[in-house]
Amino acid sequence: MAFRPSWSWGATPANRKLAVIAVLLGAVVAMSLLIGRYPSPGIIAPDRLATDDLAQRIVFNLRLPRILTALMLGMSLSAAGAVFQQIFANPLVDPGFLGVSQGAAFGASLAIVFWGSSAWLVQGSAAIFAFSGLGLSYVMARRMRFGGSVLRLILAGIAISALFSAGVGALKYMADPLSQLPEITFWLLGGLASITWPQFWSIAPVVSISVFVVYRMRWRLNILSLDDSTAFSLGAAPGRERAVLLGAGVAATAAVVSVCGMVGWLGLIVPHIARRLFGADARHAVPAALLIGGLFGVLCDDVARTLLAGEIPIGILTSLIGALFFLAIFMTYGHSGEQR
Amino acid sequence: MTALLSFDDVTFGYGPGARPVLERLSLDIESGTATAILGPNGVGKSTLLHLALGWLRAQSGLVLLDGRPLRAYPRRLLGQSMALVPQVERTPFDYSVLDYVLLARAPYLASLAMPGAEDERIAREAIDEVGLGPQCHRAITTLSGGERQNVLLARALAQQPRLLLMDEPTSHLDLAHKVGLLHLLRDRIARGMTVLLTTHEPEVAAAIATHVVLMRGGQVCGSGPIAEVFTADNLSATYGVPVQIAQIDGRQVVLWT
Numbered sequence: 001m002a003f004r005p006s007w008s009w010g011a012t013p014a015n016r017k018l019a020v021i022a023v024l025l026g027a028v029v030a031m032s033l034l035i036g037r038y039p040s041p042g043i044i045a046p047d048r049l050a051t052d053d054l055a056q057r058i059v060f061n062l063r064l065p066r067i068l069t070a071l072m073l074g075m076s077l078s079a080a081g082a083v084f085q086q087i088f089a090n091p092l093v094d095p096g097f098l099g100v101s102q103g104a105a106f107g108a109s110l111a112i113v114f115w116g117s118s119a120w121l122v123q124g125s126a127a128i129f130a131f132s133g134l135g136l137s138y139v140m141a142r143r144m145r146f147g148g149s150v151l152r153l154i155l156a157g158i159a160i161s162a163l164f165s166a167g168v169g170a171l172k173y174m175a176d177p178l179s180q181l182p183e184i185t186f187w188l189l190g191g192l193a194s195i196t197w198p199q200f201w202s203i204a205p206v207v208s209i210s211v212f213v214v215y216r217m218r219w220r221l222n223i224l225s226l227d228d229s230t231a232f233s234l235g236a237a238p239g240r241e242r243a244v245l246l247g248a249g250v251a252a253t254a255a256v257v258s259v260c261g262m263v264g265w266l267g268l269i270v271p272h273i274a275r276r277l278f279g280a281d282a283r284h285a286v287p288a289a290l291l292i293g294g295l296f297g298v299l300c301d302d303v304a305r306t307l308l309a310g311e312i313p314i315g316i317l318t319s320l321i322g323a324l325f326f327l328a329i330f331m332t333y334g335h336s337g338e339q340r
Numbered sequence: 341m342t343a344l345l346s347f348d349d350v351t352f353g354y355g356p357g358a359r360p361v362l363e364r365l366s367l368d369i370e371s372g373t374a375t376a377i378l379g380p381n382g383v384g385k386s387t388l389l390h391l392a393l394g395w396l397r398a399q400s401g402l403v404l405l406d407g408r409p410l411r412a413y414p415r416r417l418l419g420q421s422m423a424l425v426p427q428v429e430r431t432p433f434d435y436s437v438l439d440y441v442l443l444a445r446a447p448y449l450a451s452l453a454m455p456g457a458e459d460e461r462i463a464r465e466a467i468d469e470v471g472l473g474p475q476c477h478r479a480i481t482t483l484s485g486g487e488r489q490n491v492l493l494a495r496a497l498a499q500q501p502r503l504l505l506m507d508e509p510t511s512h513l514d515l516a517h518k519v520g521l522l523h524l525l526r527d528r529i530a531r532g533m534t535v536l537l538t539t540h541e542p543e544v545a546a547a548i549a550t551h552v553v554l555m556r557g558g559q560v561c562g563s564g565p566i567a568e569v570f571t572a573d574n575l576s577a578t579y580g581v582p583v584q585i586a587q588i589d590g591r592q593v594v595l596w597t
Binding site: 086089090091216217219220222223225226227228229230232233234235236237275279280281283 | 390393394395415416418419420422423424426429430431432433434435436439440443444446447451452454455479499505
């Protein structure tokens with residue numbers, strides 16, 4: 001994947017590190033296309049790909065859309081996580097916390113229980129409720145009479161998430177334990193098994209635009225992480241700029257969650273890893289989060305679809321691999337040579 | 341000649357119906373002066389700075405920069421004209437000193453542009469001026485309170501403002517940092533920078549200010565050149581406790597009993 005940093009500092013060490021990760025990501029995507037369980041578990045030899053019709057169809061109609069979606073999944077959650085953490089000046093927030101994840105979970109469960117399990121219905125319902133979750137959080141935050149704007153949004157997000165998760169609990173209780181409940185459970189654990197080109201194209205435009213907005217506005221994130229009055233004194237429009245960036249982050253998150261289900265931890269952990277490796281300045285931390293997130297998404301999905309004969313829910317893997325990587329990073333690297 | 345910044349009959353309260361913090365306040369800050377605002381806690385000193393910045397808007401009356409109302413200015417132009425050194429600024433992220441000071445260049449950049457080599461030069465100059473040159477790449481979260489205050493000052497200087505607003509600049513500083521800061525400010529003031537600062541320490545005003553504003557009950561109860569306003573009677577009335585002013589080596593020291 002070609003990756004051309006647009007800032008004017010040329011070949012700084014950070015840019016070189018980014019280039020290395022970008023090359024690595026490209027190699028992983030290419031390798032992933034060849035790895036799978038056809039014709040036997042392992043790698044398809046390139047010469048076989050040239051002659052075997054079925055192999056071609058598997059690689060280009062099944063693996064390619066799935067891998068690209070996994071790439072978007074990792075990039076979106078990580079970019080949104082980086083945006084949310086910096087805007088709320090809180091390293092513990094995650095892109096789903098404004099009611100988005102629980103809203104999507106509720107929407108998907110609702111569709112599974114009441115409207116059968118058409119993939120499009122589940123996706124549409126998840127997307128609609130993801131945005132409803134955000135909308136409700138936002139409206140509630142405006143009506144609260146407590147704290148500053150950021151604190152109000154966080155509190156409203158927590159409350160709305162709790163409401164939707166109560167709804168998910170109720171739906172699980174009502175679901176048919178033999179057919180619907182397993183389906184809800186799998187959705188809540190996340191997975192890309194059902195992704196084909198139509199699903200990929202249904203979210204690609206939203207995700208591309210959102211990620212582009214976040215990437216272009218990344219330096220502003222540093223300013224928006226300061227107090228509102230300070231951001232204002234630096235010529236920023238804190239309210240408006242925050243809304244644009246949050247909107248982009250949430251749109252990307254809602255889009256990928258609607259087709260992939262709940263994928264935990266990526267959006268929380270990857271921005272931390274990016275900041276650890278590149279420093280807190282979003283000029284480098286955001287592109288780093290995008291690349292590392294993409295790498296995580298593709299690798300986790302590779303393991304999910306190839307390790308066992310059956311599909312492993314990707315949410316389990318992102319939590320497991322993410323948490324281990326997280327611990328490893330914090331135990332080995334310090335920032336800018338400083339040990340705290 | 342119009343004042344650089346003026347408050348014209350300004351009334352401000354937090355929220356509708358709330359008791360006004362500032363009531364019918366009028367004040368002129370002339371270019372090239374260093375004005376210290378003194379007054380008891382909660383009298384509206386920080387509010388006045390936020391009004392000067394344009395962040396808060398008066399319910400009635402006008403705040404004018406060069407004779408034009410603040411709200412007639414684009415934000416970016418305000419950011420080029422005025423810089424704020426807040427009392428404290430917390431961030432959980434370990435930005436490097438240089439990256440943090442570079443944020444000062446935002447008002448000079450197009451909305452999606454990022455700072456370039458010239459901005460970096462200006463930022464480094466400001467960092468050198470506050471004596472943090474060697475710490476340029478350190479994470480701000482690892483700095484001491486005094487060093488962080490200097491980072492905030494460096495950021496304000498890199499903004500190249502005509503008016504520097506400072507909220508209690510010395511409140512968290514040890515003696516050495518305080519002396520360093522006051523010397524730096526005195527030097528800048530001598531070179532023509534306009535400064536408006538709030539302080540709880542009358543000595544700080546005595547050390548650097550050319551003008552003093554005394555506030556009590558949301559209003560200005562005295563303002564003018566320091567020689568006229570900085571008197572024991574005025575300070576006693578402002579704070580509500582009797583004080584005396586002693587002269588030691590030509591310096592004014594406020595004594596209390």
